[in-house]
Amino acid sequence: MGAGKTSVSRYMARRWKFSAIDLDVYLERREGRVIRDIFAEDGEAAFRAIETDVLREVGESPNPSLVSCGGGIVERSENRELLERLGTVVHLRVSADEAAGRISNKSTRPLFNDIEGARALCERRAPLYDAAADVVVDTAGKSVAQIAYEVMGALRRRGDVRPQPKDGQAAAEERDTLS
Ligand SMILES: Nc1ncnc2c1ncn2[C@@H]1O[C@H](COP(=O)(O)OP(=O)(O)O)[C@@H](O)[C@H]1O
Numbered sequence: 655m656g657a658g659k660t661s662v663s664r665y666m667a668r669r670w671k672f673s674a675i676d677l678d679v680y681l682e683r684r685e686g687r688v689i690r691d692i693f694a695e696d697g698e699a700a701f702r703a704i705e706t707d708v709l710r711e712v713g714e715s716p717n718p719s720l721v722s723c724g725g726g727i728v729e730r731s732e733n734r735e736l737l738e739r740l741g742t743v744v745h746l747r748v749s750a751d752e753a754a755g756r757i758s759n760k761s762t763r764p765l766f767n768d769i770e771g772a773r774a775l776c777e778r779r780a781p782l783y784d785a786a787a788d789v790v791v792d793t794a795g796k797s798v799a800q801i802a803y804e805v806m807g808a809l810r811r812r813g814d815v816r817p818q819p820k821d822g823q824a825a826a827e828e829r830d831t832l833s
């Protein structure tokens with residue numbers, strides 16, 4: 655939570671014209687309820703079951719997409735297997751303390767109640783993220799744009815996306831964004 659998955663994915667979709675899906679946005683639309691209410695009314699286990707269902711549904715799409723998941727996607731082994739099968743997994747790494755400074759409205763994230771809890775969650779999940787990730791990008795002190803360019807660079811090196819010939823304008827834009 656607060657690593658920038660949603661923001662970086664949105665930036666990449668705009669910058670490189672990816673089709674992108676945010677799993678939490680998709681889930682909330684499908685359920686007609688916000689995540690906070692799903693947690694409050696039905697609890698975390700119910701949310702996790704819906705999350706798996708939605709990951710499977712999105713994964714069945716024939717078109718390759720950039721999918722930003724919720725940070726708890728690694729909690730269930732079924733999800734970890736789906737991720738491994740579906741595509742390249744990018745882990746945006748963030749510490750709980752840095753994330754706390756980024757997230758202004760914590761009430762939308764029921765599992766980010768207090769800093770101690772968030773630190774413990776990070777620690778418990780760290781090995782799950784390490785095992786799931788094909789690419790790791792450390793986000794500490796970086797802007798959303800910088801992280802997006804790093805992710806894109808890694809995807810290009812892996813051959814997941816075709817390198818695009820850079821025209822003069824794209825090169826200037828990249829220089830401006832990263833300077
Ligand atoms: N690299 C960053 N630097 C500063 N603020 C960020 C960065 N990435 C995201 N944010 C801010 O942190 C909050 C959470 O970002 P979000 O993209 O929703 O993360 P996630 O989807 O990983 O929980 C948002 O308010 C966003 O604007």
Ligand SMILES: O=C(O)C1=C[C@@H](OP(=O)(O)O)[C@@H](O)[C@H](O)C1
Pocket residue numbers: 655656659660678689723724725726727762763764765
């Ligand atoms: O880490 C988690 O368990 C969660 C992360 C959230 O998404 P973000 O990681 O996009 O904040 C959201 O799916 C839900 O509140 C649970």
Ligand SMILES: [Mg+2]
Pocket residue numbers: 659660661678722723724
């Ligand atoms: Mg998100």
